[in-house]
Amino acid sequence: MxxxxxxxxxxxxxxxxxxxxxxxxxxxxxxxxxxxxxxxxxxxxxxxxxxxxxxxxxxxxxxxxxxxxxxxxxxxxxxxxxxxxxxxxxxxxxxxxxxxxxxxxxxxxxxxxxxxxxxxxxDVAPRAHRKVEEGEPIPVKLSHVVVNSTDPEATVAFYEKHFGFQVSDILMHPRMGKMMWFLRTNSWHHSMAIARGPHPALHHASFEMRGIDEYMRGTGRMMRAGVEKIWGPGRHQAGNNTFSYFLDPNGNTMEYTTELEVLEEDSWHPHLYDFSDPAVSDQWGTANAMDEFVAAKSFNDVDKGLFVAPPI
Known part of the structure; x- marks a missing residue:
């Protein structure tokens, strides 16, 4: 264990x-x-x-x-x-x-x-919560957070050394090398991922939906409301989870997802996935094509909070 x-x-x-x-x-x-x-x-x-x-x-x-x-x-x-x-x-x-x-x-x-x-x-007190009902297109929980890093190898090593995070999978590109590391702190495929980026910043936060139907209903609600969709709907290979990415009003990328993989950790071995293969980024083939313009949306602004603790 x-x-x-x-x-x-x-x-x-x-x-x-x-x-x-x-x-x-x-x-x-x-x-x-x-x-x-x-x-x-x-x-x-x-x-x-x-x-x-x-x-x-x-x-x-x-x-x-x-x-x-x-x-x-x-x-x-x-x-x-x-x-x-x-x-x-x-x-x-x-x-x-x-x-x-x-x-x-x-x-x-x-x-x-x-x-x-x-x-x-x-010892944080649990909140009174309820079962999200069938067809209810609202998040069940926070699934994972992805951050951009100018030195992802060092950042991955930091979380491995100090907190025992394990690498579940890695995305690479033949021309650009390794680009994203998926890290887990329990049996879920990842609760954090580290992406190679031009500056440290939030890449995206992801919210788990009840199931495929609720995920698609939520995605459709955002699209009908005119919220800017970056990428999706589709299904990633790493983690096997669905994805629909949107921009919030201040330019942060937020994701609806569902069915993130739960690993048999004793037998799991990380994959090195080549995301120049379209099926790695989207197994379904339903999402808009990933290109440098789509990717740049999640670079986010330069984070002004580095080594500055928030006041609250």
Whole structure:
């Protein structure tokens, strides 16, 4: 059994200049519910998830990825992780303490090798949630987060060394080399992926839908609403999950997905997939062709939050 430091992905936090449009998008179109708010910060939950919230939106003059949050087993493991990271020279934002966000809990934050803020927490109170019904096109949970990196090999090594992440699969191109690493911290194919990009930034966040029908209904709802679709609908080979990518009002890429692969870890061996083969990017052949213009949409803006902890 693999010794993972993290149990699962909790939430992603974004800072945006156009706060009201962002909230309207996620609540009126994307399908999330308000779990709490405090001044210019709103916490958004998925109806099918026990997580207290899966997206946090904060108003700021600068657009940035505030943080990515993961769960830990218990408070003792949080303390042990903070001590170990400190000894290894990883820059901590603060010492472990009680959290003052919805669900509470106990945790701390640190900067990864490229300056992203990562939060680790345990003992967060579960949120009252419900079963998402058949035909209901709203997210069940946050599936995974993908980030752009100028040195993906070093970033992958950072998460492998300090937290026991395992590489599930890698995407490569004959001309460009290795381009994306899918990392897991449990039996799901990936909760994080690292993409080679022109600057560190959020590539996309992905939301799991109940099933194929709900995924397609959600995709259609976005298209009918005139939300800019980047790529999809289709089905990737790595992870075997469906995909439809859209831009939120502040230019962040968001994905609807479903049926992400759950691995038999004892027998799994990573693949090196050549994405110049169209069937690797989209097994169905239903998505618009991937090209440099489509890819550039998810490069995102230069992240102004690197090695700068969010104020909340």
């Amino acid at each position: 693999t010794d993972y430091a993290f149990t699962h992905l909790r939430h992603v936090a974004l800072a945006v200049p156009d706060y009201e449009k962002q909230l309207d998008f996620y609540t009126q179109q994307w399908g999330l519910s308000v779990a709490g708010s405090d001044a210019d910060v709103t916490y958004l939950a998925a109806e099918g998830s026990p997580e207290s919230y899966i997206v946090r939106i904060r108003k700021d003059v600068d657009k940035r990825l505030d943080l990515i949050a993961y769960g830990a087993t218990d408070a003792a493991s949080v303390d042990a992780m903070a001590e170990r990271l400190g000894r290894s020279g990883v820059q901590l934002v603060g010492d472990p303490a009680d959290l003052q966000t919805p669900g509470g809990g106990y945790g701390f934050r640190f900067f990864d090798n490229e300056g992203r803020t990562i939060e680790i927490s345990a």
